Amino acid sequence: MMDPRTSAQDVMRCDLCETAVVQMHCDTCLVNLCTACVGKHMISDESKDHKVVKFQSRKSTPLYPRCSTHDKELCEMYCNQCDIPVCNSCLTSDQHLGHKLLKILQIVEKQKNKIIQKQTELKETFFPTYQDIASDVQNRMSQLEKEYGDLSTAITKHGEDWHREVDKLVKKLKAEVDEMKNTQLQTLQKHLDEINKTISYIKDEIDSVHVTIDSNDFSKLFSVKFNVDRYKKLPQKLVPSKPKFIPGKIQREELSKLFGTSASSSLTSDKHGYKIKTTQKSPEAGSSPPVKQLLDEPETVTTIHTEYIYLTTVACLSDEEIWTRGNDNTMKLYSINQGSLLKSITTKSGNLPTDIAVTKSGDLVYTDYWDRTVNIVKNEEIEEVIRLQYWRPFSVCSTSSDDLLVIMDSDDYKQTKVVCYSGSTEKQTIQFDDKGKPLYSSGLYDRYITENRNLDICVSDYGAKAVVVVNQTGKLRFRYTGHTPAPKNKTFNPVGITKDSQSHILIADYDNECVHITDQDGQFLCYIDYGLSKPCGLCIDTNDNLFVAQCRNRQVKKIIYLK
Missing domain, CATH: 2.120.10.30 (TolB, C-terminal domain)
Incomplete structure (x- = not known):
C-alpha cells in the first residue's frame, strides 16, 4: 500500500493526521491543518492565542513580540527613544512618558530594510571580495606550479649536458625544488582553506536571512544579528617569489658547486593587500563611493x-x-x-x-x-x-x-x-x-x-x-x-x-x-x-x-x- 503522505507529491497533507489534504494554517504555531483537526489543535496548547486562517492566507497574521516586562502581553507599539517594543501595560506606566511612540508595524518595514541592507552588503561586497581573493590565491598556485615546472625543465636540460656524471646531483637539486614547492603550496593551501571557510560563513549568513525575512514572526526579525565587522579585516596577501635556476660552467671538478644552485624562494605579504570590492555598478570606473548606511x-x-x-x-x-x-x-x-x-x-x-x-x-x-x-x-x-x-x-x-x-x-x-x-x-x-x-x-x-x-x-x-x-x-x-x-x-x-x-x-x-x-x-x-x-x-x-x-x-x- 502506498504511503498517503508521499503518493501525491503535489498535495500537502495535514501535519496532525498526516492523511487529509491541508485546508487551514495556524499562523501562531506554523502548522498546516485539515478542517477536522482544527479543533484538536486549538485545545492542544491553550496557553497560546492560536490564529487559524485559510491555507492560502497563511502568514497574514502579525505575530507581535511578547513584552520583556509583562510576559503575558504582546507589544503592538514601539518606543523610539528606548528602542524597544512596548505593550499596553508599559504605556500606562511612567517609564515611556513623553517618548515618541510608533505602531510596531511602522518599525517592521525599517527593520526589514536594515536586514536587507546587511544581507546586500554581505552578498554584494564581502562574498565577491572573498571569492576574488580565493581566485587570486588559486591563480598564484597555478602560476607557482608553472614556474616551478619551468625551473625543473631548465635544470633537466642543463643536466643533460652533464650526462651520467651529474644524474645524482640533478636528482638532489630537483628534490630540493620539490621540497620548496611543496612547502609553499602547503602554506598557500592552508591560506586558501581559511579563505574558503570564511566564504562559507558569509554564504551561510546570507542564506540564513531568507527564512527570517519571509517570516511574519517579528521577534525573529529583531533577533537577526550579522557579523559583518569580522569580515572587514581581509586576509594577508601571500605572494611567492619567482624561483630561479642559476647554471654554472661544466667542469669535472667541484661538480656540486659548478652545476648551479636554485635561488631561495619564499612567501611574502604584499603591503598593499586585498581591497574590498562591490558588485554594485558605478558610472565612474575606479571611483566607487564608500558604502554608507541610512540613519x-x-x-x-x-x-x-x-x-x-x-x-x-x-x-x-x-x-x-x-x-x-x-x-x-x-x-x-x-x-x-x-x-x-x-x-x-x-x-x-x-x-x-x-x-x-x-x-x-x-x-x-x-x-x-x-x-x-x-x-x-x-x-x-x-x-x-x-x-x-x-x-x-x-x-x-x-x-x-x-x-x-x-x-x-x-x-x-x-x-x-x-x-x-x-x-x-x-x-x-x-x-x-x-x-x-x-x-x-x-x-x-x-x-x-x-x-x-x-x-x-x-x-x-x-x-x-x-x-x-x-x-x-x-x-x-x-x-x-x-x-x-x-x-x-x-x-x-x-x-x-x-x-x-x-x-x-x-x-x-x-x-x-x-x-x-x-x-x-x-x-x-x-x-x-x-x-x-x-x-x-x-x-x-x-x-x-x-x-x-x-x-x-x-x-x-x-x-x-x-x-
Whole structure:
C-alpha cells in the first residue's frame, strides 16, 4: 500500500493526521491543518492565542513580540527613544512618558530594510571580495606550479649536458625544488582553506536571512544579528617569489658547486593587500563611493532663513554655499554656515526663474518658462544658452558629463519631453515608451529632473503622481508611485528630486510633508518625515548632506541622514 503522505507529491497533507489534504494554517504555531483537526489543535496548547486562517492566507497574521516586562502581553507599539517594543501595560506606566511612540508595524518595514541592507552588503561586497581573493590565491598556485615546472625543465636540460656524471646531483637539486614547492603550496593551501571557510560563513549568513525575512514572526526579525565587522579585516596577501635556476660552467671538478644552485624562494605579504570590492555598478570606473548606511533618525544640523514669501528650489554650489529660488525674479546665494545672503542675481527677462541648477564647473543655470530660454550665469553675466520654439523649458539639471537635461512642455500643454543638450546642441530626446505612449503627463504641472549615479534619468511628475525613471538610452525602467502608509495619509505629490553617492533617489512629497528615499531600482527604503513644512526643492552636497527647501516657512534645512 502506498504511503498517503508521499503518493501525491503535489498535495500537502495535514501535519496532525498526516492523511487529509491541508485546508487551514495556524499562523501562531506554523502548522498546516485539515478542517477536522482544527479543533484538536486549538485545545492542544491553550496557553497560546492560536490564529487559524485559510491555507492560502497563511502568514497574514502579525505575530507581535511578547513584552520583556509583562510576559503575558504582546507589544503592538514601539518606543523610539528606548528602542524597544512596548505593550499596553508599559504605556500606562511612567517609564515611556513623553517618548515618541510608533505602531510596531511602522518599525517592521525599517527593520526589514536594515536586514536587507546587511544581507546586500554581505552578498554584494564581502562574498565577491572573498571569492576574488580565493581566485587570486588559486591563480598564484597555478602560476607557482608553472614556474616551478619551468625551473625543473631548465635544470633537466642543463643536466643533460652533464650526462651520467651529474644524474645524482640533478636528482638532489630537483628534490630540493620539490621540497620548496611543496612547502609553499602547503602554506598557500592552508591560506586558501581559511579563505574558503570564511566564504562559507558569509554564504551561510546570507542564506540564513531568507527564512527570517519571509517570516511574519517579528521577534525573529529583531533577533537577526550579522557579523559583518569580522569580515572587514581581509586576509594577508601571500605572494611567492619567482624561483630561479642559476647554471654554472661544466667542469669535472667541484661538480656540486659548478652545476648551479636554485635561488631561495619564499612567501611574502604584499603591503598593499586585498581591497574590498562591490558588485554594485558605478558610472565612474575606479571611483566607487564608500558604502554608507541610512540613519535610523535623521538629524537637522542647520536651518537657513531666506527672504522669499514662497521658497521653491535649492541647489548646492559647494559645501559652504547654496543657490535658492522663490516667488520673485531673483536667485539668491546663501552661506550655509552663517545663513547670510551673499549674492543676488536677477533674471535677464525679469520673469520668475522656473528652475535652477549648478554645472560641474560651478556656474548657475536657470530656466525661463515664459521667455522659452535656458540661461547660464558666468561671473554675474547672464548668457542665453538655449532658445526654444513651440516649447517652454521647466526643469533643468547638469549631468555627470556636463550636459544639460531639460524637461519641457509644448505651447498647447499637450506634450512633455526631456531633451539632453551639449551646450546649445540637442543630443537626445526622450518622450515615449516602447509602445509609443507618453512617458510623462501633460499639462501645466511641476516636474523636476535629476541624473542618478548609474546614469538613469529621474523625473518627478506631479501631474502623474509618480517618479518616472528611464535609463540613459531613454528606455523606461520603472515608475515609483509612493509608499503606504504615508506620513499624512495623503496622495503622493512628488516635487523636488535629487540623488546621493549611494544612487539613492530622494523625492520631496509636498502634501505628506516628507522626503521619500528609494534605492536605484525604485524600492522604498524609508521616509524623512520629522519637522518638515511643505518640502519642495532638494539637493545633496559632496558629503551627502541633504538640503530641503520648505515652501511655506521659507527655510532651507540641512539634514544628515547617512552614516
